Amino acid sequence: MFAHYLSNFIKVLLLIGVLCFLAxxxxxxxxxxxxxxxxxxxxxxxxxxxxxxxxxxxxxxxxxxxxxxxxxxxxxxxxxxxxxxxxxxxxxxxxxxxxxxxxxxxxxxDNDSQQLTEVLIKGKRHYRNKNNPAVDLIREVIAHKAANQLQQYNFAEYEQYEKLRFSITNTPEKMQKNFLLRKFPYLISDLDTTTLKGKALLPFYLQEVFSNNYYRRNPDKNKKIITAEKKVDFGEYIDSKGMQAYFNHLYQDIDIYQNNIPVVTNQFLSPIADAAPTFYRFYITDTVATQNGKLIKLTFEPRNETDFLFAGNLYVTQDGNFAVQKADLGISKTINLNWVRDLRIKLDFTPDEAGKYHLSKSEMRADLGLTPKGNFGMYGTRLVAYKNYAFDKPQPINFYDGLPVVTAELVSQPDENFLQANRPDTLTASEATTYTNIETLKNSASFKRTADWATLLIAGYKKAGPNIEIGPVATFYSFNPVEGFRLRFGGRTTPHFSKKINFDTYAAYGFKDEKWKYYLGATYSLSDKTIYDFPVRSVRVSYQQDTKIPGQELQLIQESNVFLSLKRGINDKYLYNKTFNLEYLQEFENHFSYRLGLKRWQQSPAGSLAFERITTSENQSALLSHLTTSELSAELRWAPNEKFFQGKIYRTSFVGRYPVFTLRGIAGVKGLFDGEYNYQQLTLNVFKRFSLSQLGYTDVVTEGGYLFGQVPYPLLSIHRANQTYSYQFQSYNLMNFLEFASDRYASMMLDHCFNGFIFNKIPLIKKTKFREYATLKVLYGGLRPENNPAENNQLLKFPVDASGVTTTYSLEDKPYVEGSLGIGNIFKFFRIDLVKRFSYLDHPDTSELGIRGQFKFDF
Missing domain, CATH: 2.60.40.1120 (Carboxypeptidase-like, regulatory domain)
Incomplete structure (x- = not known):
């Protein structure tokens, strides 16, 4: 499970690793x-x-x-x-x-403002919305939101410049004494000591993007054309595109006119949201005279300081438009937000010739503390400048087709003359050297050595020369009831060996079954990029001879990982698999992909598992040594606007607001490469996160499948079970391996995080910053008579235990249901769930209750 934690935690760990090694x-x-x-x-x-x-x-x-x-x-x-x-x-x-x-x-x-007359600011104890002029004013702002948003126009366009910067922060003394930075004594000559009081900043990431943006109201469509882009590149050790995607995920566009504002992966309620008067207190504190007319200064604060709410000031026009001309947003230190020491957002709006206000500048600053005392951390800023607005100038009909973000014909990494001519702000002295500094850094031998060892810690791979990586190390040793102690050793080639072709392999040996297992694979890139660069177009061929637990499907972790060796209950039903795979993968820029495959699969029972068939009327049985199938498969996947980090083994997607669809089709062909069965299977999986503002968010997975044809139970849908002590969202955590099999099924899994909404209101407990979780999983399914061994004696019998009691069942009578209540954010990265099973409690070796843990990193 540690590898799963690493993959979720990699988003910040990579930064921490880079932070320490940057020069x-x-x-x-x-x-x-x-x-x-x-x-x-x-x-x-x-x-x-x-x-x-x-x-x-x-x-x-x-x-x-x-x-x-x-x-x-x-x-x-x-x-x-x-x-x-x-x-x-x-x-x-x-x-x-x-x-x-x-x-x-x-x-x-000296004060240059004019105070409002007859304005009474009441204390918190006497605050109320009724007859409150500040609340009356904010309700006018809310009522006029539609008239002040960009969406009021049929067409709109504007130019945009954005600058994203991240720096390491620490005290100047500790920066100078850092044992890694001492390898590069020149580092301290360019520390930024003016931005944060008492802290030194060492910039390590800088990105500048110039773009033209277009909006169409009907049908709703946004298009962004990137005209120039410059950013740091860490080379082979860090997925620079993934880092860029994650930083942009943390620092998203701030639209105060939306009800919810995404900030560092959480949803904050806007102070001008429809429900803002319910959650905020508002006070009229000043009037301000500007060259564009008088503004009313509205000060606001949360009613509950621990909720995901802002505090700050709004400056509202008095011209009848009730538009926001300026906004200063901050957060309370008591909020249930991890790592963030301070966060500030500033928005400026400029009027056009018609008197309509449009966003001209947005700046977000976040000070992130990564150590208990808060000295070491990161400081990130995102500045976005907007100019040259134009409205109701339609583009050609087909202009809005295609991807929402495209790159125009541009010079990658534009020269300094272009940047100086087009930047709205000049770079600071420390920013100006960041590009060349990182370019020099990634080519230094010292950095390469340090990054190599960091990759071993984070991704599990270690270089053995320029062309080969050894790993993943978490699979080198494990144990299970069939193989006993298991040793495994493997590796893969790197892009230095070849950009077009990649080889990976491993060999393993079980000391109990005294059998060798192995894997050989090769992937050929059909594009001019490596197989790790999106979008991928590749052909893959592999052969594997190894063990597998029926019904175990892991997410972001390998089956032979040492941390999965400990399991609850009886776990002795295994398969020896001999699998040949041929696969073609095609990905597109819009994050639609398809995968075509050919698979020859030979399954042999292992441990206490047996393939037993009733052959005569006297109920005599015969044991089969193996089953052989040949399958043709196709998978369609669509993940609109997906952002991800490309790791050494897996891609880690950042959960966004769009659903992810996966449709799979499999056809078994009898007679093809000794295949013994004809059958077809369709499966549809849909994942979606629903953000509920102050009530947190819910992750929902719905899945359904149907199998056509008559097959023995190893070819049925064996539902995802989990007998480890780790909590797995898309598995049933109190279901035993191989407990349920179906030829048709539908399921729904809901995992809700309250983000501390309840705990934050309980004295003492709110200081822990714990977060509440609630989960419900429901599975419906069944078997047609031709696939049910109880009704068809030509099939393989369902497995039994040592006493002869059947341990595999269908779901004919009722659904399988389990739920859990959990506490998360323990030590900021751990979650514990109390899981309860509600049905089929009469099955052998089942548990009604269980404790499961999960490493889960959140801001």
Missing amino acids: VNKMLAQTAPPTVVRGILNDAQTQEPLIGVSVYFPDTQIGTVTDVAGKYVLKANQAFSQVRFSYVGYKTVTRFITPNQSQELNLSL
Whole structure:
């Protein structure tokens, strides 16, 4: 199960691994000292510190903001003679400074706003929505949402620039003493010490994307054409596309006009959602005079500080449109959110000639702490700038066809002249060197050695020369009742060996059954990319001789993994399989794929399992040594807008809001390569996550299957059971292996996470930040008479135990039902479920209750 945890945890572990190993090139030595300005800003009347004041050098993008104590530090390596202080509701101030020197400048800013008259702000104990002018105002904003969204137009288009940056954070002292960074002493010469107070930032990821965006209302369609893109590339050790996809998954577009806003994999209720007055408190705290007219400042906060809600300010127009002109969003430290020390979102809207406000700038900053004391972590920012809006200019009808995101004819990794001419903001000094730093880093021998060992820890593979990888190490040793102690050793070729063809193999030996097992496989890429680069087009051929447990289907983990060796109950019914597979895979950019296959499969019983057939009227039986089938198969899969991380063994998909459809068809052909049976089988699986805002989310899997033809029980649908102590969502955790078989079935699995909605309201317990889970799984099925051994003595008998009691059943009488209640977020990455089985409790060796655990990483 540890490998499953690793695959789920890889999204951040890879970062942590990269964080520790990243290096930056030594900057050119500066010929002049930097210009540094520091100080404290207060309100001129109240002398209270001002939080979030913009401090910057005029006509540049070099700036900072004041912290909760009103303090700031502004630093640049250039010579500047002026510094400017700007804050909504206060007069903008510009002061002269001495270039290339460190100096202190404390100021008191004068209020430039007009206070509302006859506004009463009530305390929390007396707060109510009725007769509250702030609530009346927010309800007007909600009522006018449709008139202020982009979707009000039949057609819309705009240009967009986005910049995504991630940095390692730690105290400057620990950064300098880090034993890995000491291998690269030049690293500390370019640390960013001005962005976060008391912290040093070492940038390791930077991505810039320029695009043209188009919207059509009827039928609803968005299209994004990427015109230029530049990002860091870590080479073979890290899936850079997957890293980009995951960072974009964490930092999605912020649309305050939507009811729910996705933030670091969770759904936050917007302060202008339809239900916002139920969950938020609102106060009118100010009016602000701007060049575009007066704005009303609405301050809001959660009614419950532990819910997934924002706190901050909205600035609303007074022109009758009730549009949001500016928004500052933050979160409470008491919220049930892992790893996030601080999060801030700023939105700016600019009016067009018709007086309609459109988003002009969106900035999200998140400070992530990855250690208990919070010193070591990551700091991520995503800046998006919008310009050149145009409305009701339709494109040709077929323009919106095809993929929602396409890449235009562009120069990959555009040159610096293009970037400087088109960036709305200049890069900071530390950002400007990130591209070249990482390029140098990935080619350094020290980084390659360290990343090689990190790959062994995370993915389970270790290089043995440039062309071969050994692994996965978690399968080198395991044990089971049939093979006893089992040793296995294997490996695979790398893209250095060949981009077109990949070989993988292993050999295993069981010391109890004294049998060798082995696997040989080869995959040939039919495109100009490797078999790991999406979209894949490949042919694969393999031959395997190994053991298998009937009914065990694992997700994101290999069957011979040592962590699955411990199992509950009786587990001695195995198969010896000899399997030949020939497969063609075709993937498309829209994440539709199909897979065509040919399989010759010979099954032989092992352990206490026997293939026994009744042959005479006197009920005499005969044992078969094996069954042989030959199958033709086709699988269609569609995962709209799917994002994933490509690992060494599996792809790890990031759950989004779109469903995933998988349709499989199998046809057994009698006489083809000694196949003994004719049959056909269809299976449809649909996965979908439903987000329920403050109530969490529900993962739903529905599946149905039907088998045509008459077959012995090993060829029926043997339902996915789980006798390990790990919790597996798409398996039945209290069902025994080979307990149920069907030729037709339908199932539904629901796994709901409340995200702490209940625990957060219970004193003391809410401090644990535990999260509640509830699961329900229902399986209907049955056997037609021609496939039921109880009604057809020409079939193989269902397996029996040592006492002769049948241990495999159909689902004719009632459905199989199990459910669970779980507590998650234990130590931030572990979940424990109490599972209860509700039906078929009279079957031998069944358990009504069980405890199961799962490594589950969430923000």
